[in-house]
Amino acid sequence: MKIKRKMLLLPVLAFALAGGTAVVPASAKSASEVQIQLTYGNESGISGSSVGKAQIKNGISYMQASLVRPMGIEILWNNTDKTATFSGWNKSFRVQLGSSTGMLDGKKVSLGGTPYMADKELYVPAKFIAAALEGGTVRWDPAKQTLLVNRLHMYRSYSEAFEGQVYSLSLDSGELNLTTKQKTTHKLATLDRGLDVTDFSFEHTPAGLTLLRVSNLYGEPHVFADYYTYLLKNGSVIRQGHTSTYTSFGPSPVWSDGKLVMNDGQTLRLIEDGTGAVSERIDLPHLMGATVTKDVYYNVEAVYKDVLLVRPTDTALLTLVNRTTGEQTLLYKELLSPELQKDVEQIDYMFPGDHIKLTGRKGNVFTFTVNHMDGSGESVFTYMLPGAE
16 A cells, blocks of 8 residues: 655664664574564554564563554654654654653553664564554464564554645544644544545635645555545635546646636535635536436536536546536547547446546637547647537
8 A cells, every 4th residue: 555655754774873783782682583463454444464573582572663654653763862753643652772661642651671773673562562553462373483463553644734734634534634833733624534645735825715635546556536625714624525536537627717616526616715605506417417416426627607527427528518508518529530439438447538638728719638548649639619710
């Protein structure tokens, strides 16, 4: 699973001490080496396991600290005081070389052992890690000569700063928080659980609002996309939208004629900047003449006063729709040769669509690019609105 990160992670060499390699205590050198297996998961059904090295020293089980990274725990090493700080969503703990006490979620605790370095890796008591990550007991499997730690929790998160404030998202629970310049934190919204590859984009609107768009790519090989749009005023959400599409679809517009565009796949809203008032609502299934709307989302890829460009998830075909009459034009029929039309009609269930993307409009003439499915490149096409001169 590929998770985008912007913080400093714990590489193997991060623990090399300044001026030379780490000094390994004699007792650590004589420790008995075994394997350890960690299993973890979250409430949305995402799970996994990590296998690595462990050591038995003076009857205490120690594990490589870096094994916690797949659970969303990031590790920062401070070479001055020889401490490692572990952090994830609403989770933090810290250990120090040679000290049997540490910090867990802001409280001083006994580690049940003393962290040490071996082969440039930090080793931490396995029972402490199990407790810190809210897992089960540490068990020994004599047949496999392996330590087992099950039911560990996940603390994956993603964060970015914008205009001095930090926006943080739990990839497991979907909770979206804002930490202000005054270091106060409050909840903005709740997205879906079990997010995968996420990203933020920010925009400061002309009227002083903040527009936050959160993307989440998921499925293998990341063929689906969720887009969450939030309009914020004074640190609070005043409007929001959410669309589920395929990654092969075109991007949704943010603006149309000075108004913000929000779509939930069924209703398109045009929002006034500054006030957040809804100036217009468009019932997309009604406009498209749909009789069955369940599980069909309408990805709107352009909004103009006279027409919309809409791509329904059931057909994945870019459609030009007259906003007054509801008249529809399937663009692949107008732009592509009969041979290429046949290619489009052979549905690709992983990356559906006609691969037509809008690149601009000048007057009544639209410009599109088409990426050829045989990998031969792309072509540029123009289309003029019917009746236009």
